[in-house]
Amino acid sequence: MVRRKLTINIPAGLHLRPISVLCSRSIDFQSSISIKVGDKTVNAKSVLGVLSACVKNGDEIELICDGPDEEEALEVLSKMINSGLGDEFIKK
Numbered sequence: 278m279v280r281r282k283l284t285i286n287i288p289a290g291l292h293l294r295p296i297s298v299l300c301s302r303s304i305d306f307q308s309s310i311s312i313k314v315g316d317k318t319v320n321a322k323s324v325l326g327v328l329s330a331c332v333k334n335g336d337e338i339e340l341i342c343d344g345p346d347e348e349e350a351l352e353v354l355s356k357m358i359n360s361g362l363g364d365e366f367i368k369k
């Protein structure tokens with residue numbers, strides 16, 4: 278199991294568009310992938326799960342990957358999150 282803390286830098290937070298990008302890519306990995314926000318842990322492969330976490334701009338999350346491709350999943354998804362998940366409103 279590998280984990281990494283990340284800070285969300287998307288002005289509107291994790292809303293439907295960036296969540297769908299994250300979930301679509303998470304599904305490509307065999308590992309289980311979770312996002313921990315405070316005391317709540319959600320499945321990163323579930324749009325409704327991630328949406329229910331109500332992650333806002335500036336929130337710290339912990340990305341947790343566990344499985345055969347956990348290292349690759351952690352690196353790829355961390356880079357995607359840090360780059361704003363394709364949200365065109367991200368501050369540069």
